[in-house]
Amino acid sequence: MRLLCPHTEAIWTRLARVEQALLTRIEADVKAAGFPPIVWYDVLISLANAPGGRARPLDLERTMLLPQYATSRLVDRLEQAGLVERQTCPTDGRGQFIAITPEGRKLQKKMWPTCAAAIERHLGSKLSVDERIQLRGLLEKLLS
Amino acid sequence: MRLLCPHTEAIWTRLARVEQALLTRIEADVKAAGFPPIVWYDVLISLANAPGGRARPLDLERTMLLPQYATSRLVDRLEQAGLVERQTCPTDGRGQFIAITPEGRKLQKKMWPTCAAAIERHLGSKLSVDERIQLRGLLEKLLS
DNA sequence: GACAATTACATGTAATTGCATCTAACAATA
DNA sequence: TATTGTTAGATGCAATTACATGTAATTGTC
Structure with missing residues (x-):
């Protein structure tokens, strides 16, 4: 019984694996350089780019697609580390407001080169420019 | 300072969000139908398709790209529930060998329609056939 | 065949996540 | 302004995950 387009099924299984594999590999590079988890970087860069260097938890939630309690506790840890301030x-x-501290x-600035290199190494270098443009578009479509 | 192709960067952020969002939504549908987490289904279908209905933990690890200890404990839970047997x-x-039980x-059979419908709803229906073929190919490329 | 190195898997403990629920502050209605 | 409903965020507790390490079997080397 074929309930599901085989391409869809393949996408579903690959998507989870790809994300998992990339996250593991990139995170390993970042940690090997002595840095905290990359999700911390995501928060910091979000805040750094926000007007006034700060944002509402609710905005972080929506940007990062995290559940509410996860955001709350992530902020706890960042605050604990002195990287943000409520x-x-x-x-x-x-x-x-969650504000980024100096x-x-x-x-964030110190982590950037390491993060960028890891992402380039494990992701960017695997695809041609055209493929990257395609993939980007397809992912954006899936998010809507 | 541009250290990273902007497409690559966009892919990286979107990929994590897409996977996260899809997993959350699909899992919600599956749980709403009273079923266990979808990763259980992944294991069951893997085993069901394996010769003799069984596989080595190491094979499961590689197929699902899970860390070794995660596989070990996932199997614990499935065994606890009587779905597999060591x-x-x-x-x-x-x-x-991890063998699937009757x-x-x-x-697995009972979950399939629900899983398929959820995946179709949240993923398949968002893309045309051509787009699905494209995306599938791109993801496969990233896995290698 | 003794011994070091490796492999397959398990597990103790600490950190994180998920779920449900709680509190405090708004908002709307009467 | 009391009442009811909604929203922003925190939190107790149980389940899961991560990390490091443990154990037992196997392989390779001499």
Whole structure:
């Protein structure tokens, strides 16, 4: 009984494997350089690029597609490490801002070359420019 | 300083998000139908398709790209649930076979329509046939 | 065949995640 | 302004994952 297009099935299994493999390999490179997990970098770069160097937890959640509690605890750890700081939100007493600290910016800048090299090595170098453009487009379509 | 092709960077961020989002959504559908996590299904289908309905843990690891300890504990849980069974390996005293049980096969068959529908809904329906073929090829290239 | 090195798998412990639920602050309605 | 509903975020607890290490079997070397 064929309930599922074979291409779809192949995509589904490969997608999980590819993401898993890339994450493992890239993370290994980053850790080998003595840096924290790459998800920390994701948060830092998000904040660094946000206006005022800060964002609402809810925005982080939506950008990173993390569940609410995961964001809350990720921020805990970053705060613990002095890389971000929780600020009260003047316009909404329930909310807050997560602001990147100077040390946070410093770490983000320091991590960038290592992260970029790892991503290039394990991902970029495997595809031609045309393929990269194609893949990018297809992934964007899947996100919508 | 541009250390990284912008397409590569976009692929990297999207890939993680897409996989995360799809897994969450598909898993939610499967759980809503009262089934265990989809990774259980992955193991069961692997074993069901393997000769003799069994495979070495090492093979599972390589197929699913899981770390060794994850496989070991995943098998623990499946065994606990009576879906697989550990058998000693006659040719290698260190190793073992993980064999799917009749209940395991039954569950695998029962899960299939739900899994297929979820994957089709959240993944297949988002892309045309040509796009699926393209994406499949690109992902395969990344796995090598 | 003794011995070091490797391989297959398990497991203790600490960190992280998932789920459900909680609290505090808004918002809407009466 | 009391009441009810909703939203932003935190948190207790159980399940899972990561890391390091352990154990037993096997292989290679002499």
